[in-house]
Amino acid sequence: MPKKITLLGSTGSIGTQSLDVIRAQGYEVFGLSAHSRTDLLLRQIETFHPKVVCVTDLDAAGRLEGALAGRAGAPVLLHGAEGLRQLAAMDGPDVVLNSVVGIAGLGASLAAIESGHDLALANKESLVTGGHLVTQAVARHGVKLLPVDSEHSAIFQCLQDAHSARSLTKILLTASGGPFFGMKADQLRGKTKEDALRHPNWNMGAKITIDSATLMNKGLELIEAVWLFGLPPEKIQIVVQRQSIIHSAVQFSDNSVIAQLGVPDMRIPIQYALTWPERGGPVAPELDFAALKVLTFDVADEETFRCLAACKKAIAKGGLGPCAANGANEEAVKLFLEDKIGFLDIGRLVEAVVDSDAFGGSYDLADVYQCDRMARAFVHSHL
Structure with missing residues (x-):
């Protein structure tokens, strides 16, 4: 059946x-x-x-x-x-x-x-x-x-061997860097939603594309990886891989590294999630190594892209810190897409809400929704 x-x-x-x-x-x-x-x-x-x-x-x-x-x-x-x-x-x-x-x-x-x-x-x-x-x-x-998610699917695929999962010491979470890679704050100040929606590699919805431009997406994925794979945030390194060919990698106790590669096509990780533990047939083009001349690596600039820094602060605080960061970001991105705030305001507002409280301790589902409402209200009160 x-x-x-x-x-x-x-x-x-x-x-x-x-x-x-x-x-x-x-x-x-x-x-x-x-x-x-x-x-x-x-x-x-x-x-x-x-x-x-x-x-x-x-x-x-x-x-x-x-x-x-x-x-x-x-x-x-x-x-x-x-x-x-x-x-x-x-x-x-x-x-x-x-x-x-x-x-x-x-x-x-x-x-x-x-x-x-x-x-x-x-x-x-x-x-x-x-x-x-x-x-x-x-x-x-x-x-x-x-x-x-392509990055978490890549890590998941690299850890299918139970012995590998037990030997995991580090996650290398890759990022494309988005459309503004290499730019500093002065260059980002006047960027419009049209600029931010021009992702170099992926065809995605508006919200996630803006998150990629701010590096918020990578901050959220770091938090997600903590929960999925059980490593502390300091054992998860963000690596900029501009070509979006290496979707993420894992490092083991002997310092060997295994990575998952493929063309940037979301149908590959979607299919793996649905067919697991088996693999389906080809749903995306084959990766052509004869045409693949260059793979580059760089570091993510969290000094400029403050959303990433805010997410690291949030997961370090624990509790509802990540929830507050997410709620503030959702509201700020909505305002940016409505041309009501500037590009750099997104990171400013997300970081400000994380810095505004301790957020530690246990929580239930009602607390999550209350924190989300608080974070959105905070954004509007700090425009």
Whole structure:
């Protein structure tokens, strides 16, 4: 029997590429969710025939309900944040793939895990904002957490041998450096959203592309790696690899290093998360070593790109520090995309919220959401 997949966030960049993989593998779609892009979601429904769909924006849910009215075989329609959690928890799929953007994905991740589903995780904010909640739930329910981000997938692939995992001493987390690599603060001051959205290697959604430009994305991935692989942040080194061919590497007790390489195509790590522990067929072009002349390495400039520095401070503080950094960043990026703040203001605001409190100690899910609201309010009060 083909695997059944519930895909949360099906209309985004990761979502649409996930459906490419699902189609190529001959998998079935049990459920789909989107926030507001009902035109694309409707086409996906017509192609993949899910049993259940969820639209989290209530106005958009009303539009889709009207479009589906009277259709034979129409899926069950859920709506809102609670509908997303219901879909994630439903019996039926073999794997839930969460590619929702932002902290909105945390509740769905926990719902999937607590319902006994293996979780393919592309929503890095689940671990950034609620790392100990997610990892404790995974241990308690005995499910598998399968990373989808290209960097974490690379590390995961390098650690499939149990002996290797026990010998791990360092993670080399690669970064493209984004569109502004090598620039200093004076050069970044006037950069616009159009400038920041021109990523040199990857085709991604607007929010994650801005995060790549600020290096916030790499800070979030560092925090995520702490939770996924159990190393302290000082054992995770950010390495700029401009060509985005080496997706990350691991170093062992004897100082040998193993890396995962491939063309910059998200369908490779998406497929590995869905087919694990097996590998599927080719879903992306082959890496041509005859044409690959240069691989370069550099260090990330956290003195200029303050989001990365803020994330390191946040994970060092622990507790809700990463949640505060994430909430401030989500709000600041939204304001930047609306042309209401400058590019450098994003890093200034994220670092300021992390510096504003201690954030240590234990927390529950309600605390996470309260911290997120506080961080967003902090941004608006410090414009």
